[in-house]
Amino acid sequence: MKKIIATLTAILAMGFSSSFAGTLVINTDLTDSAPKAAFEWAFNKFQEENPDVTIEVNNFDHEGYKQAIRNFLTTSPPDVFNWYAGNRMLPFVRAGLVEDVSDIWSDTGWVDGNLTEGMSHAKKPMTIGGKQWGIPYTYYQWGVYYRKDIFEANGISVPTTWDEFVAACATLKAAGVTPITIGSKYLWTTAGVFDYLNLRTNGYEFHMALTKGEIPYTDPRVHAVFDKWDELVKPGYFLENHASLAWQEAIPPMINGEAAMYVMGNFSVALFKEGGLTNDNLGFFQFPEITPGIPMAEEAPTDTMHIASGAKNKTDAKRFLIFLSRADVQEEMNKTLGQLPVNSGSKVDPDPFLEAGLNMLNNAYAMAQFYDRDAPAEMASEGMKGFQEYMVNPDRRDKILERLEKVRQRVYK
Amino acid sequence: MGWFSTTPFLNVPDSTQITYRKSSWWKLNQQRLTPWIFLFPGLLLFLVYVIWPIFNSLYISLLQWDGLSPAIYVGLSNYIELLDDEYFYISLMNNLKWLILFMLAVPIGLGLAIFLNQTIFGIRLIKSLFFFPFVISQVVIGIIFSWFYNPRGVIGPFLDKLGLSNYAILADENFATYGIIFAGIYPQIAYCMILYLTGLNNLNTDQIEAGRMDGAKGFSLFKNIILPQLKPATFLAIVVTVIGSLRSFDMVAIMTQGGPYGSTNVLAYYMFETALSEYGYRMGYGSAIAAVLFTIMMFYILFFIYRMYQSEKKGL
Numbered sequence: 270m271k272k273i274i275a276t277l278t279a280i281l282a283m284g285f286s287s288s289f290a291g292t293l294v295i296n297t298d299l300t301d302s303a304p305k306a307a308f309e310w311a312f313n314k315f316q317e318e319n320p321d322v323t324i325e326v327n328n329f330d331h332e333g334y335k336q337a338i339r340n341f342l343t344t345s346p347p348d349v350f351n352w353y354a355g356n357r358m359l360p361f362v363r364a365g366l367v368e369d370v371s372d373i374w375s376d377t378g379w380v381d382g383n384l385t386e387g388m389s390h391a392k393k394p395m396t397i398g399g400k401q402w403g404i405p406y407t408y409y410q411w412g413v414y415y416r417k418d419i420f421e422a423n424g425i426s427v428p429t430t431w432d433e434f435v436a437a438c439a440t441l442k443a444a445g446v447t448p449i450t451i452g453s454k455y456l457w458t459t460a461g462v463f464d465y466l467n468l469r470t471n472g473y474e475f476h477m478a479l480t481k482g483e484i485p486y487t488d489p490r491v492h493a494v495f496d497k498w499d500e501l502v503k504p505g506y507f508l509e510n511h512a513s514l515a516w517q518e519a520i521p522p523m524i525n526g527e528a529a530m531y532v533m534g535n536f537s538v539a540l541f542k543e544g545g546l547t548n549d550n551l552g553f554f555q556f557p558e559i560t561p562g563i564p565m566a567e568e569a570p571t572d573t574m575h576i577a578s579g580a581k582n583k584t585d586a587k588r589f590l591i592f593l594s595r596a597d598v599q600e601e602m603n604k605t606l607g608q609l610p611v612n613s614g615s616k617v618d619p620d621p622f623l624e625a626g627l628n629m630l631n632n633a634y635a636m637a638q639f640y641d642r643d644a645p646a647e648m649a650s651e652g653m654k655g656f657q658e659y660m661v662n663p664d665r666r667d668k669i670l671e672r673l674e675k676v677r678q679r680v681y682k
Numbered sequence: 683m684g685w686f687s688t689t690p691f692l693n694v695p696d697s698t699q700i701t702y703r704k705s706s707w708w709k710l711n712q713q714r715l716t717p718w719i720f721l722f723p724g725l726l727l728f729l730v731y732v733i734w735p736i737f738n739s740l741y742i743s744l745l746q747w748d749g750l751s752p753a754i755y756v757g758l759s760n761y762i763e764l765l766d767d768e769y770f771y772i773s774l775m776n777n778l779k780w781l782i783l784f785m786l787a788v789p790i791g792l793g794l795a796i797f798l799n800q801t802i803f804g805i806r807l808i809k810s811l812f813f814f815p816f817v818i819s820q821v822v823i824g825i826i827f828s829w830f831y832n833p834r835g836v837i838g839p840f841l842d843k844l845g846l847s848n849y850a851i852l853a854d855e856n857f858a859t860y861g862i863i864f865a866g867i868y869p870q871i872a873y874c875m876i877l878y879l880t881g882l883n884n885l886n887t888d889q890i891e892a893g894r895m896d897g898a899k900g901f902s903l904f905k906n907i908i909l910p911q912l913k914p915a916t917f918l919a920i921v922v923t924v925i926g927s928l929r930s931f932d933m934v935a936i937m938t939q940g941g942p943y944g945s946t947n948v949l950a951y952y953m954f955e956t957a958l959s960e961y962g963y964r965m966g967y968g969s970a971i972a973a974v975l976f977t978i979m980m981f982y983i984l985f986f987i988y989r990m991y992q993s994e995k996k997g998l
Contacts, residue, residue: 335960339749364750512942513853650961658943
C-alpha cells in the first residue's frame with residue numbers, strides 16, 4: 270500500500286512538476302551493485318527523514334554517463350548529480366552549469382550543516398576559484414598491493430624507502446618473479462605510477478603545479494621522476510606486454526604467483542579476492558619514500574555530489590548534500606561501497622585494507638585526485654599515452670617529454 | 683434546376699474549351715514534376731541528415747569548442763595544428779595500410795567464391811559457414827581476435843615454437859595495425875565472396891560454351907570470359923572495400939583503442955578520440971580531422987562515380 274501511494278505521489282509529482290517543490294531529481298550512474306545498494310539505502314533514509322520530499326532517480330550506464338552528463342546539464346538539468354572532484358568538474362563549473370555550494374561548506378544559514386568539522390581536509394579538491402562546488406561522499410586509497418607469501422619466501426620485508434623498493438624488485442626478478450604487474454591498455458594505470466613517483470620525488474605542490482600546467486614537462490625535476498622510473502623500467506621490473514592488457518588482465522599473474530606487486534587503487538582488492546587471494550597472502554603498503562623529508566601526499570580519487578545550476582529544487586538539493594556529508598550516512602554508505610568515508614567522524618569496517626587506507630589518508634599531508642582528474646582531459650590523455658610509450662620504450666623519454674611540453678603549451682593557453 | 687439543364691451543353695465536345703482546361707500549369711508540368719514529388723521525402727532526409735551535417739561540421743572545424751562553453755572562431759588554426767600533429771600522420775599512414783591491405787579481400791573473396799561455386803552435396807551449408815564472419819558483429823570479431831592474439835591464449839603455444847614466446851602483436855607498435863587489419867579483413871572477405879557468388883550465379887552459360895568451343899580453358903577462360911562478366915561484382919566489391927577500409931573504426935576501438943600510444947590510430951578513430959571520447963571534447967579539432975577524411979573519401983567517390991558514368995555512357 271505504501272508503495273502504491275509512493276508511486277501515486279511520484280506520478281502526481283511528475284504531473285505538477287513545475288509547481289511541486291518537494292520533488293528531488295537525481296541523476297546518477299549507479300550500475301554496479303555496490304554503489305547501487307549504497308545509494309538505495311541513502312535515498313530511503315533521506316526520504317524517511319524528509320517525508321515531504323519525493324526522490325526521482327534517473328540512472329545512467331556508467332560509461333554512457335560521461336557523455337550524457339554534457340547533454341542533461343545543458344538541456345534538462347536535474348537537481349542533484351554525481352561526478353568527480355578536481356579538474357574533472359572544471360569544464361562544467363566554468364560553463365556555469367554547477368551550483369556554488371560554498372554556503373553549506375561555511376554553514377551559513379544551514380543549521381543542520383556541519384561540514385567544516387568533519388570534511389575540512391577534503392575541501393581543497395572541491396574548490397575552484399575560492400568557492401566550493403559540491404560535496405565528497407567517498408574515496409579510496411592507492412598504494413602497492415603485494416603477495417605477502419612471495420615476499421616472505423624471498424626474505425623481503427615491506428620496503429619503506431626507494432632503495433629498499435628497488436632492491437626488493439631486484440630480488441624478485443632474480444627469483445624469476447615479475448616484480449610489478451600492470452596492464453596499461455587503457456593507459457590510466459601508468460598514471461598511478463607516475464603520480465606516486467612525482468609525489469614522492471618532488472612533492473605534492475610540484476605535482477599540483479605540473480598538473481595545473483605551470484611547469485614545463487622538460488623541467489629537470491620532471492626528468493628526475495623519469496630517472497627513478499628508469500630504475501624500474503630498464504631492468505624490466507614491470508610485466509611484459511602490459512600495453513595489450515587491461516588492468517584486470519594484469520591481476521591473474523599476481524594470483525598465479527608470477528608477479529608480486531601492483532600499484533593500484535583499493536577497488537582491486539575485490540578482484541584479487543575473487544581470484545582466490547585472502548588477507549593472509551594479499552597485503553598493502555604505502556608507496557615508499559623517494560626524496561627523504563618530503564611530506565607524504567597520497568592518491569585518493571574522490572567521488573562527489575553536485576547541484577546543477579539549473580536545478581528547480583535547490584533547497585531540497587542542498588538538504589540532500591548536507592545529509593550525504595553526515596558522518597553516520599557516509600559510514601553506512603561506505604560499508605556497502607567497500608570504500609572510505611570522507612567525513613573523519615565516520616568509522617570503517619574492520620578490514621585490513623580499509624583500515625590501512627584510512628590510517629594512511631588521515632595522516633596524509635595532502636591528497637591528489639589522480640592524474641586524469643588533476644590535469645585537464647586533453648593533457649591527461651596525451652600524458653598517459655606518453656607514459657605508456659615511455660614504459661615500453663624508455664629510450665624515447667626526451668622525445669615524449671618534448672611532445673608533452675608542446676601539448677602543455679597548447680592546452681593551458 | 684436551372685444549371686442542371688445547361689449541363690448537357692457542356693458535354694458537347696468543344697475543342698477550344700477542353701484544351702484550355704487541360705493545359706493548366708499542373709497538367710503541363712505533371713510529367714516533369716512527378717519524379718521530384720516522389721523524390722522529395724528522400725531528398726529532404728538526405729539534406730537534413732547528410733548535406734547539412736557535412737557543412738555544419740566543416741563550419742565547426744573552424745571553431746574552438748568543447749561542446750559546453752561558447753565556441754570561439756579560430757579560422758584555420760585547427761588545420762594548421764593538424765599539420766604539426768604526429769598522431770595525425772600516424773593515423774593517415776595507418777589508413778593507407780588499411781586501404782592497401784584491405785584490397786586483398788577482393789581477390790581472396792573471388793577465389794573463395796569460385797571454389798564454393800560448385801554443386802555438390804552440402805555446399806549450401808559450407809557456403810553459409812564461409813559467410814558467417816560477415817553475419818556476426820564486428821565487435822564480436824574484434825573481441826575474439828584480441829583473445830586470439832593474447833600470448834596466453836590460443837596462439838601462445840605456436841608462438842613458443844616459433845621462438846616468439848610471450849609476443850603480443852597488439853602491444854607491438856610496429857605490427858599492431860597489421861594485427862587489426864587481419865581481423866578486419868576476415869569479415870570483408872566473406873562480403874566480397876557473397877558479391878562474387880551472386881555474380882557467378884548470373885554468368886551467361888552460352889558465352890562460356892562459346893569460349894570453350896573456341897578453345898579457351900583454364901586461366902584464359904577465366905580471364906577473358908568469366909572475369910569480364912563479373913565486372914559489376916568487382917566494381918561493387920572494390921567500392922565497398924575501399925569505403926570499409928577508410929571508415930575502419932570498430933576494430934580499432936575494440937582491439938586497441940588506438941594504442942599502444944596512438945600507433946594504431948586511424949583517422950576515423952582519431953576523430954572520435956579527439957572530439958567525443960572521455961578525454962576529448964575538442965569538437966573543432968575533431969571536425970578538422972573529419973574534414974580531411976571527408977576530402978579523401980570524396981576524391982575517391984567522385985573518381986568512381988565518374989568511371990561509372992563513363993562506362994554507362996558506353997553502354998557497358
